[in-house]
Amino acid sequence: DTGVSQDPRHKITKRGQNVTFRCDPISEHNRLYWYRQTLGQGPEFLTYFQNEAQLEKSRLLSDRFSAERPKGSFSTLEIQRTEQGDSAMYLCASSLPGVSEQYFGPGTRLTVT
Amino acid sequence: AQSVTQPDIHITVSEGASLELRCNYSYGATPYLFWYVQSPGQGLQLLLKYFSGDTLVQGIKGFEAEFKRSQSSFNLRKPSVHWSDAAEYFCAVAPTTDSWGKLQFGAGTQVVVTP
Numbered sequence: 001d002t003g004v005s006q007d008p009r010h011k012i013t014k015r016g017q018n019v020t021f022r023c024d025p026i027s028e029h030n031r032l033y034w035y036r037q038t039l040g041q042g043p044e045f046l047t048y049f050q051n052e053a054q055l056e057k058s059r060l061l062s063d064r065f066s067a068e069r070p071k072g073s074f075s076t077l078e079i080q081r082t083e084q085g086d087s088a089m090y091l092c093a094s095s096l097p098g099v100s101e102q103y104f105g106p107g108t109r110l111t112v113t
Numbered sequence: 114a115q116s117v118t119q120p121d122i123h124i125t126v127s128e129g130a131s132l133e134l135r136c137n138y139s140y141g142a143t144p145y146l147f148w149y150v151q152s153p154g155q156g157l158q159l160l161l162k163y164f165s166g167d168t169l170v171q172g173i174k175g176f177e178a179e180f181k182r183s184q185s186s187f188n189l190r191k192p193s194v195h196w197s198d199a200a201e202y203f204c205a206v207a208p209t210t211d212s213w214g215k216l217q218f219g220a221g222t223q224v225v226v227t228p
Contacts, residue, residue: 003156004156031214033215033216035216040220040221041220041221042117042203042205042218042219042220042221043157043203043216043218044218045215045216045217048215056215091156091157093157095214098214100214101147101159101162102159102214102216103159104149104156104157104158105156106154106155106156107156
């Protein structure tokens with residue numbers, strides 16, 4: 001198993017554009033998490049899936065953000081009408097059921113110009 | 114409000130010296146506790162975790178952490194650091210009342226290792 005993968009690793013976009021990130025979790029993990037990390041801060045929870053069901057969304061996830069996990073495998077995070085404040089590292093993690101270790105991907109660094 | 118505090122933003126340590134990173138939490142009940150390390154260009158890697166039982170926890174790469182309930186602390190230690198330990202370290206907690214396991218992270222401590 002190659003671990004959690006994320007694509008792209010870097011994305012530069014202009015303000016107002018839409019962007020989509022993809023996360024492929026470890027294959028047997030049914031839980032998938034998205035976090036956002038800004039410079040000098042620890043990651044902040046955005047949303048969580050168990051299989052294909054999105055079970056919780058943070059207040060950080062405004063209406064411009066949407067996440068999906070259509071078949072309970074990979075997940076996508078879309079940001080519409082990007083703003084400069086969206087510039088951050090977007091991290092994906094996966095885990096087995098219960099409170100257990102979360103395995104993180106390398107992240108997608110978004111820069112909004 | 115629930116919080117995780119890492120009081121030291123930046124620590125410089127000589128190679129071969131000991132290292133201790135502090136973590137304090139404020140929660141209604143003792144949460145599950147984790148330490149992660151993040152190297153440039155790498156994802157977060159779990160060093161160790163505490164769920165219950167022995168309050169001294171051994172992790173990977175020679176790290177250990179001690180849970181002290183009375184101090185609401187979970188400090189990370191390494192007896193002798195290597196240059197490869199230079200990285201950012203994050204303490205994280207997951208509430209025991211939340212079966213979903215989402216993590217709340219501290220702001221991190223940047224560790225610089227000098228020759």
